Structures are given as C-alpha cells and as structure tokens.
Amino acid sequence: MAYDVIVVGSGPGGYVAAIRAAQLGFKTAIVERESLGGICLNWGCIPTKALLKSAQVFEYISHAQDYGVSVEGAKHDFDAIIKRSRGVADKMSKGIQFLMKKNKIDVLAGFGKLNASKELEVTAADGSVTKHTAKHIILATGARSRELPSLPIDGKKIIGYREALTLPAQPKSMIVVGSGAIGVEFAYFYSALGTKVTIVEFMDRIVPVEDADISKELEKSFKKKGIEVMTSSSVEKADISGNGVKATVKTATGEITLEADILLSAAGVATNIENIGLEALNITTEKGKVIVDPYYKTNVDGIYAIGDIVPGQALAHVAMKEAVICIEAIAHKEGKFAHQPAVLDYGNVPGCTYCTPEIASVGLTEKAAKEAGYEIKVGKFPFSASGKASAAGATEGFVKVIIDAKYGEWLGTHMIGANVTEIIAETVTARKLETTYHEQLDTIFPHPTMSEAVKDAIEVALGEAIHL
Missing domain, CATH: 3.50.50.60 (FAD/NAD(P)-binding domain)
Incomplete structure (x- = not known):
C-alpha cells in the first residue's frame, strides 16, 4: 500500500501524529505490534494511575476517623485492584481504536522495519510480511524498562x-x-x-x-x-x-x-531503536537516541522520529507535542497548513510524579538557577498554612517558586503535595507568556484553593507574605 504518512508505533506520540496527519488531509497508516495506545495507555501512565487511586482510596478509608467517619474492617482486594487497572487500560486502548476508525487511519498490525528502499516492512504475528510505502515515515517506537547487567529481569522475582x-x-x-x-x-x-x-x-x-x-x-x-x-x-x-x-x-x-x-x-528506560532499519538507511543515532532537527526530521529525507527515541524528556505530553509539530511542519511544506509551527521549548516542560504526596515541577531548580548565574528570590509556602489543605486534611508539602531578582522572570516552580499535578499548568502557561511575578500578584486566585499557594509562595519570595 502507498500512503502519504505512515507512523510506526501507536503510543502518545504515534497516535497523535496519525490523527493530526489525517486531520490535515494525509492518507495515513499506523503500525503497532501490540495494543493501540502503546506503553503509556497499556503499561504505563494510565494503568499506574488507576493503581495509585486504589491505594489512595484505601488510605482514605484507613484514616476515615480523622474526618469524623467510622469505618470498620476495611480491607483491600489485590486481585480486584489489578483487574480494575487493566480494565481502565483496556478502555483507553479501545478509545484509540475508535479514534483510528473515526479519522480513517489504517491500522497495520505487526512489527515495522525500514529497508534500504525506504519501504516499511510490517511483519505480522503469523510471520507474514507486507510492504508499504509513504512519502513521510514517522518513527515513534518508544522505550522499555532498562535492564541493569547486575539485575537481569526474569519476570518473577x-x-x-x-x-x-x-x-x-x-x-x-x-x-x-x-x-x-x-x-x-x-x-x-x-x-x-x-x-x-x-x-x-x-x-x-x-x-x-x-x-x-x-x-x-x-x-x-x-x-x-x-x-x-x-x-x-x-x-x-x-x-x-x-x-x-x-x-x-x-x-x-x-x-x-x-x-x-x-x-x-x-x-530508567531504554529506547526501542533496535531492528527497525536505522542502519539500512544510515540514520544518525547517538547514545541510544535518533538525532533530529527542530521539526523531528532525521538526516534522511522523508524519515522522522519523535517521542522517547529522540533527545529530550521521555514524557507522554512531550511526545504528543512533538507529534503535532512534526506533522504540521510537514503539512506546511506541502501547503496543507498555514504556517510553520513553533519549535518546542524543552525548558518549559512540566514533570509530574503521582505518588502520594504528588510532585510537580517546571523550569529551573534553585541550584540550576544559581549555576546559570541568576540572582534569585526564593519563596516557599507550606500547605500546612493553607486553609483548603487543612480542611481537606492534606497539609503535607509545599509550593516553591524561584524568581529572577533583577527582571522578575519566573524561573521555576516546584511543588509537593495533594493534587499538585493539577496546579502546575498555571506556571507553564505563565512562563510561556513570559509573565513576571507582578502579573501573578495582580491575578485573583480563588479562595479557598490549593492553587492559591502559588501566589502565597511568590509573596514569600518578595518578603510580603500575608498568610505566613
């Protein structure tokens, strides 16, 4: 089959690339050897969050007395928790199947590999091989657990x-x-x-x-x-x-x-770049990563790479944005998109960790800001001083902001506490808009909320703390 775009891998980068390509009028196919949605939806981001939610619910019930609620004999069912997690993952994977049909994207089941003619050979589970061509082939093959030499994984112990x-x-x-x-x-x-x-x-x-x-x-x-x-x-x-x-x-x-x-x-993780045909086309790699330009084109015309296999943070939301930039740059060159997309600012990518307490951060750490030569103001506001956190029984943690003392630039935010992964987007948006602390202090934050701790932390940095 001949396509305009073939995407190899259906994780967050791959399926987003395929959908955006279809939206822009490209005849599109996606290759996947396992389940649609890749590691993130099936074995990473989504099912782990389902497990963590079950653990949090169990902790809530175990400490119900703290909220004036009596619960006796609370226990958990490990098998049921695992089953719920798999159910959530399966539902999300089926959602990707629906999106493929909705956008008329062909799903090629099997393992994709480039050959010297820039054809893509797809080997199905039964060993049969089909060959496909495309003007643009995007590699989004993701990563797997990194295996340490001293700890060979046997899958059991x-x-x-x-x-x-x-x-x-x-x-x-x-x-x-x-x-x-x-x-x-x-x-x-x-x-x-x-x-x-x-x-x-x-x-x-x-x-x-x-x-x-x-x-x-x-x-x-x-x-x-x-x-x-x-x-x-x-x-x-x-x-x-x-x-x-x-x-x-x-x-x-x-x-x-x-x-x-x-x-x-x-x-950590290791990239899935083995046996996908990089050597056949002499595609440049370095330290396990495929080298690309700011629009994710490799050194070979018509071949692109996004997600965990390219330099940058190995995060689902990064892969998604790289996918959109890659496709829109291709579409712009072919007259299907009005403008060249902006390149991704890897210095303004949020990172989130979903243990309890949660962690969320973006921008420079205090150490990195000092090493970069900034004169900084640092403010830290504990959730123990937050009215909403106290009412919710979630006083653990804090919000820490780092501000350039000279110009007021918002250099970074680092949070640990309940639901902080839902709060960090405000800092990302503000930094994207080159907001300074002045605009934040002039912004009305809703009260009582956990999010107002961001403004409180800025006030601490300036020596103007009201609630601390």
Whole structure:
C-alpha cells in the first residue's frame, strides 16, 4: 500500500501524529505490534494511575476517623485492584481504536522495519510480511524498562514495570531499585497496601531530577509511611536461587544484604531503536537516541522520529507535542497548513510524579538557577498554612517558586503535595507568556484553593507574605 504518512508505533506520540496527519488531509497508516495506545495507555501512565487511586482510596478509608467517619474492617482486594487497572487500560486502548476508525487511519498490525528502499516492512504475528510505502515515515517506537547487567529481569522475582502492574499476588516485601517517577510511584502503591518496601537509589537523594527541597520532603514523607530509603547505594548482584531475592547492596559504609519477595528494577528506560532499519538507511543515532532537527526530521529525507527515541524528556505530553509539530511542519511544506509551527521549548516542560504526596515541577531548580548565574528570590509556602489543605486534611508539602531578582522572570516552580499535578499548568502557561511575578500578584486566585499557594509562595519570595 502507498500512503502519504505512515507512523510506526501507536503510543502518545504515534497516535497523535496519525490523527493530526489525517486531520490535515494525509492518507495515513499506523503500525503497532501490540495494543493501540502503546506503553503509556497499556503499561504505563494510565494503568499506574488507576493503581495509585486504589491505594489512595484505601488510605482514605484507613484514616476515615480523622474526618469524623467510622469505618470498620476495611480491607483491600489485590486481585480486584489489578483487574480494575487493566480494565481502565483496556478502555483507553479501545478509545484509540475508535479514534483510528473515526479519522480513517489504517491500522497495520505487526512489527515495522525500514529497508534500504525506504519501504516499511510490517511483519505480522503469523510471520507474514507486507510492504508499504509513504512519502513521510514517522518513527515513534518508544522505550522499555532498562535492564541493569547486575539485575537481569526474569519476570518473577526480578521484575520491570510491566510485571509490577500485573503481579499474581501482593508481595510481603519488595526492593525498588531506582527512585525516579516509576520507582517512587510503585513504592508508594505497594507500601500503601501493606508491602514492606525498601528503595535503593544510586544518587545521593531520591527523585534526583527534582529540586533538592522536594527530595528531602518526599523522603521524610516516605519514611513516615514506613518506606525504607537508601541513597548513595547500588545493588551489585541479586541471588534468586531461594524463595525470594537476596540483594547485595553497596553503600557508603560497606556492603549489606537485603532480602525480599520481589525486586523491582526501575532504573530508567531504554529506547526501542533496535531492528527497525536505522542502519539500512544510515540514520544518525547517538547514545541510544535518533538525532533530529527542530521539526523531528532525521538526516534522511522523508524519515522522522519523535517521542522517547529522540533527545529530550521521555514524557507522554512531550511526545504528543512533538507529534503535532512534526506533522504540521510537514503539512506546511506541502501547503496543507498555514504556517510553520513553533519549535518546542524543552525548558518549559512540566514533570509530574503521582505518588502520594504528588510532585510537580517546571523550569529551573534553585541550584540550576544559581549555576546559570541568576540572582534569585526564593519563596516557599507550606500547605500546612493553607486553609483548603487543612480542611481537606492534606497539609503535607509545599509550593516553591524561584524568581529572577533583577527582571522578575519566573524561573521555576516546584511543588509537593495533594493534587499538585493539577496546579502546575498555571506556571507553564505563565512562563510561556513570559509573565513576571507582578502579573501573578495582580491575578485573583480563588479562595479557598490549593492553587492559591502559588501566589502565597511568590509573596514569600518578595518578603510580603500575608498568610505566613
């Protein structure tokens, strides 16, 4: 078959690219070897949030007495929680199927691979191969769990995130290696249900990409929940010959042995760029990433790449925006779109982590702002001083803002607390509009809300705190 656009991979980047291409009048196909929606909808963003919600509900019920409500004999059903999560994922995947039909996008089931003639060969599950051509081929093949040499994943005792979503039974104990978003989200989930969890982090603090104050607050919160946190530590080897896992952990003071039912390897992701034909066309890669221009074109005409396989943050919302920019740039060149799209500002991308308490951030950390040479004002407003947070029983955490002292530029916001992932978009929009603290102080925030803590934090930075 001949198409205008073929997209390889149907995750957040892939399916968005296909839909936008169809909207702009391109004859479009999408290639997927598993379920539509990719890792995010089926094995990542969506099902994990369903698990986390179940854990939060269980925690609410367990602490109902704090709200004047008596609940006796509350218990959780692990199998039912897993089943609900899979149901949510299946529903979302079916939603993508509907969108493909709605937009008249052909779905090519199988594994896509480029050949030297720039044809796309699709190998179906039964081994049959079909060949397709397109003027534009977009690679959006995503990523998978990174497997550490010392921790080969067997899917039973040493697992990745996919297995963590569908364990047949709740483990009594778990070692989580890595404290990025995947690690701390699963650590919270299993701990909330009663699993004894130990986090092992190679860096000197957990969630190391976040502002240092966020790391300290999350560690304090996790320790209160009974989660053991080991930083500046690494798992050197794991023995799975017995009933569980015996992990040898190297710490600053020597080696120790940790024992648990299961070890979850959450030490990042690896890109899916093997065996997709990059070598046949001499497509440039570097450190496991496909090199692209600001509009996601590779060094080979007609071949593009987006999402986790290109440099930049490996986040679903980043892939979605890259998809739109890529397609609109193609459409503009062919006279199907009125203007060249703006390139993506990777310095204004929000990051969200959905453990409890949640984490949300955008822009420079305090350390990064100082290293960049800014003279800064820093304000931190604790949710313990928020009326809405107190009423909701969610006083954990804070909002921290970083402002350029000279010009008032809003350099960054870092939050930890209840529902902060829903609040961070305000900072992203304000920074996109090059807003300074003046406009924020002149903005009316609704009261009582958690979001007004952003304005309160700015007032703290300026030495004008009203509520603190």
